[in-house]
Amino acid sequence: MKTRTGMTLMEMSLTIMLASIVLSALFNLSDIQRNVIRRLQHNTSAIYLLESCKNQIKYEIDHGTAPADLSAESLAALVENQDWKIELLPQTEPGKVVVTLQNLKGGRFGVIYQMEVKTQ
């Protein structure tokens, strides 16, 4: 009887399956890494934006604007691209202004940053 050499169908299927698992895991890891770096980039921008919003609010209050009259428009002008959404929340305590910041391109990794500025 002639002996058969080479891979069997089962071995070939297993090899292809393992290769597919390794490749999909690699693509998944690369996707996660991309998202982590995107989040890091957003966090860095958010640090500067929050600092800037705080100082803009303090500047406006120093120049006679009442906390209730503050608007988000002057804060939105601090960033040039339209990916960031800056909002002022309604005041719950006198002298306390709450700013929220969100990157609209954050997708499922999106974060809302919130900061309180005490004006008194």
Place this chain on the structure above:
Amino acid sequence: MKSSGFTLIELMIVIALLSITMTYLYPAMQSVVQQDRHQQFALKDAATLSNFYGLMTRELRLCQNVVSADEKGVRFSDDRAIKVLDGGKSIAIGTRVIRLESGARVWGFEKVDDRTFSTQIRNGSDKIRVLWRTGADHE
């Protein structure tokens, strides 16, 4: 006689398969390499800008009034200064010098009032006008 090794046909088939695979994989690999370079830049930018932020907030706590702010940097009334060096590639804050590598940029120093000045910051696709304030209210 029993022959061992690959036949010419088998070798040709393997080479043909490899060529077809490489044709499809090469553009994908190029985009992966490009993406990796972009990520390295983003990491460097984040490190540089975080460092810059930390040094600025610490320095500004100690500074008094803003005397002037222009493309050379900012001068304060207590003789402290933030200086732009090497045509904007480095910034001296107190005794420390921050080197702006890859895509991170800090420029456009402008006086807003006696306690406030602004700069432009580039982080990736974000261009932010940052207002800085001197004095001890940096909480």
